[in-house]
Amino acid sequence: MKDILLLRPMPRPGVLAIDAYSPGKSTATGSGTTYKLSSNESPLGPSPKAVNAFKQAAAELGRYPDGSATILREALASRYGLSLENIVCGSGSDELLSLVAQAYLKDGDEAIYSAHGFLVYPIVISANGARAIIAPEKNLTANVDEILKRVSAKTKLVFLANPNNPTGTYLRFDEVRRLHAGLPKTTLLLLDAAYAEYVRQNDYEAGVELVSTFDNVVMLRTFSKVYGLAGLRIGWAYCPPHVAEAVNRIRGAFNVNGPAIAAATAALSDASHFQRAVEHNDRWLPWLAREVSKIGFKVTPSVGNFLLIHFPEGKAAEADSFLLARGLILRRMEVYGLANALRLTVGSEEANHAFIAALGEFAKTVGSHG
Numbered sequence: 001m002k003d004i005l006l007l008r009p010m011p012r013p014g015v016l017a018i019d020a021y022s023p024g025k026s027t028a029t030g031s032g033t034t035y036k037l038s039s040n041e042s043p044l045g046p047s048p049k050a051v052n053a054f055k056q057a058a059a060e061l062g063r064y065p066d067g068s069a070t071i072l073r074e075a076l077a078s079r080y081g082l083s084l085e086n087i088v089c090g091s092g093s094d095e096l097l098s099l100v101a102q103a104y105l106k107d108g109d110e111a112i113y114s115a116h117g118f119l120v121y122p123i124v125i126s127a128n129g130a131r132a133i134i135a136p137e138k139n140l141t142a143n144v145d146e147i148l149k150r151v152s153a154k155t156k157l158v159f160l161a162n163p164n165n166p167t168g169t170y171l172r173f174d175e176v177r178r179l180h181a182g183l184p185k186t187t188l189l190l191l192d193a194a195y196a197e198y199v200r201q202n203d204y205e206a207g208v209e210l211v212s213t214f215d216n217v218v219m220l221r222t223f224s225k226v227y228g229l230a231g232l233r234i235g236w237a238y239c240p241p242h243v244a245e246a247v248n249r250i251r252g253a254f255n256v257n258g259p260a261i262a263a264a265t266a267a268l269s270d271a272s273h274f275q276r277a278v279e280h281n282d283r284w285l286p287w288l289a290r291e292v293s294k295i296g297f298k299v300t301p302s303v304g305n306f307l308l309i310h311f312p313e314g315k316a317a318e319a320d321s322f323l324l325a326r327g328l329i330l331r332r333m334e335v336y337g338l339a340n341a342l343r344l345t346v347g348s349e350e351a352n353h354a355f356i357a358a359l360g361e362f363a364k365t366v367g368s369h370g
């Protein structure tokens with residue numbers, strides 16, 4: 001039987017070792033209103049200007065998009081004071097993660113990520129034949145010493161989500177600098193700053209300065225989170241010129257679609273919508289953290305648009321079902337090695353109140369049964 005199985009095309013060995021990424025649920029079990037709080041989407045949705053640009057782009061669907069996404073890269077360059085050649089756009093930052101891994105990893109290489117880091121990293125590492133090396137964390141936070149301890153001559157890439165999803169914790173800029181300083185010049189440090197816009201801490205930086213100064217740092221950003229354009233799949237990388245060149249060689253010639261380019265460009269021009277999204281998070285993230293603590297569950301301090309909530313041993317699955325039955329969709333965390341936690345995305349005012357009310361109800365059941 002074994003022989004028969006071998007008589008078919010086989011993917012490279014790393015591919016068969018991958019657990020496919022499983023996205024957050026999007027349906028609830030209850031019959032009333034549902035609140036999807038499982039994928040860190042913006043409760044405000046996209047800017048109306050972005051929606052309008054998307055609709056206008058319908059008139060151009062018969063044409064190929066600009067393969068270089070020039071108007072968007074120009075808008076990003078002027079917004080952030082960057083140079084155009086150092087920006088590469090992708091179909092979500094997910095695609096850019098794949099492209100960077102594909103460009104820099106080969107069979108037998110190693111790439112490091114931290115224990116509760118974003119689960120797309122091990123996928124893109126294994127998909128390219130490399131070995132994923134996991135660095136332990138302290139207090140659910142990436143640890144520079146633990147990462148540096150694992151660097152070897154085979155380490156080609158280090159992935160750091162900062163802030164990290166799903167923990168919501170972050171590394172101060174001086175720690176990121178220390179991480180970079182400890183890496184060989186031939187190891188690429190990838191800073192995934194998907195939640196950078198939400199961070200209020202003065203000691204945080206997404207990584208622009210490091211990319212501008214060194215040859216071995218890349219920063220990824222996305223329109224999926226604060227800009228509310230997750231459905232369009234658009235992200236960007238700020239890279240040293242030689243990295244941009246490598247990624248440009250292997251990416252699809254039209255990897256970013258026309259409506260996405262138009263909508264993202266319009267989104268960048270809507271400063272007031274952006275401001276509203278950030279202020280909404282500034283108001284509701286601390287409120288949710290406080291209310292969850294008052295109910296009696298622990299939360300990990302978060303600087304993103306989501307919160308990791310810890311339940312007593314064995315109770316997270318029960319909490320998830322209880323909340324689902326009330327239309328509240330959260331993210332289970334078993335795959336991240338956090339089986340007793342659920343991740344909650346900051347929702348609309350109504351969703352946040354509904355969540356806290358339901359969590360309070362659930363706490364009563366935990367109190368009586370365990």
Ligand SMILES: *Cc1c(COP(=O)(O)O)cnc(C)c1O
Binds near residue numbers: 040118192222223233
């Ligand atoms: C959401 C998220 C992204 C963004 O992915 P897109 O492909 O741009 O939608 C990237 N990294 C992390 C850590 C995320 O949580």
